[in-house]
Amino acid sequence: MREVTVTDLAADTGMPVIDVREQHEWDEAHVPHAVHIPMGEIPERYAEIPDGAAIICASGGRSGRVVQYLEQALGIVTHNVSGGTKAWIAEGLSVEKGAAEA
Numbered sequence: 001m002r003e004v005t006v007t008d009l010a011a012d013t014g015m016p017v018i019d020v021r022e023q024h025e026w027d028e029a030h031v032p033h034a035v036h037i038p039m040g041e042i043p044e045r046y047a048e049i050p051d052g053a054a055i056i057c058a059s060g061g062r063s064g065r066v067v068q069y070l071e072q073a074l075g076i077v078t079h080n081v082s083g084g085t086k087a088w089i090a091e092g093l094s095v096e097k098g099a100a101e102a
Helices: 005-011 023-028 039-048 060-076 086-090
Strands: 017-019 054-056 079-081
Touching: 005 086, 039 060, 054 060, 054 086, 060 079, 079 086
Parallel strands: 017 054, 054 079
Antiparallel strands: none
């Protein structure tokens, strides 16, 4: 599985980010410029996920499963964000809060 660290992701502002957490988690804090597609909606919304996107969740578990699904079932190459949003916040990187368009 391809992975990217939060430090590398923060440095690559051109990499698309897909946040697969639930709405309440997204509302609490999310990576700036991320697009919110909850894990349960991935099978219906996979066409919105570009090749090379970084997939993020809280700590890397759910996003890892999404990365595997996208690659194995659909041939979409993505990267799991190691440590997820928790690692992003722990590094002191900026976050956005509140609801946004999905």
